Each structure stands twice: as structure tokens, then as C-alpha cells.
Amino acid sequence: MNVEIKLSGITVNTLARMQIIFGNRLKIVNFSENTQLFDVIFISEFPDDNEPSLDEMFGLVIRVVNEVNIKTLNCSVDNIGLLSHTVNCLKRADINTVKDLIGQTERDLVRIMGVSSSTIEDIRKVLAKVGFTLKG
Secondary structure (H helix, E strand, C coil): CEEEEEEEEECHHHHHHHHHHHHHHEEEEEEECCCCEEEEEEEEECCCCCCCCHHHHHHHHHHHHHHHHHHHHCCEHHHCCCCHHHHHHHHHCCCCEHHHHHCCCHHHHHCCCCCCHHHHHHHHHHHHHCCCCCCC
């Protein structure tokens, strides 16, 4: 038995990570030119004689989302689409991963040499694309 789980509002960066993790179990069903977001279906197989319960399907969705989030959190700030100036500023401050970055507030970041309002805007925009925000 195949179980299909539709996930909506997926960013291109998240989709790329999901495709690496789940490969051919992921099918794109829609793309919005306006929002630049995808709708995808995640397909999981269960043995025919073992119809999954609602709890099992919900658990599967949670595992899919958590696995994508963990991969994104551990991703280097080099690889999420930030401007090179932004990456250089963050690395000088020993902020190397998305996890490190989302632990910062805007106030923390402006204290870093070279970080300006345009740098903060770059960070906000790129974090939103991968589904995260700055602290506080």
C-alpha cells in the first residue's frame, strides 16, 4: 500500500534537500510563480497486509519534516544562498551553520564588524527561504 502525504509551501532550498534525502519517493505536484513555493507529495510504501494507522502516518510526516529540518540546521552558511559579504561577516564571528545563525538576534548580528542593515535583510530573506527566522 502506498501512502501519499502532500506537503505545501516548500521552498526551493528545502525541496533540494528533500530530494537528496528521499529521492524518488518525492513528487512535485505544483509550483507557484508568485510565491516561488512548491507543493510536493511524499510517497511511502507499507506492506499490503498492514494498512498504516493514522498515528503511523502522522509519525511519518513528522519524521520527514524533522529530517529535512535537521539537515538544514546543520547546513553551512556558505550553502544557503547568502551574499559572500554576509558569509564572510558571519564566519569571522564563528557563525558557521544555520543552527548557529538562528540562535542570534538582530542586535547580536549588528555588533559584528561589517554587518549593516542590508546584511541583516539578506540574512532574513535567505532564512525565510529555508523556513527559519532569527531569534527573538
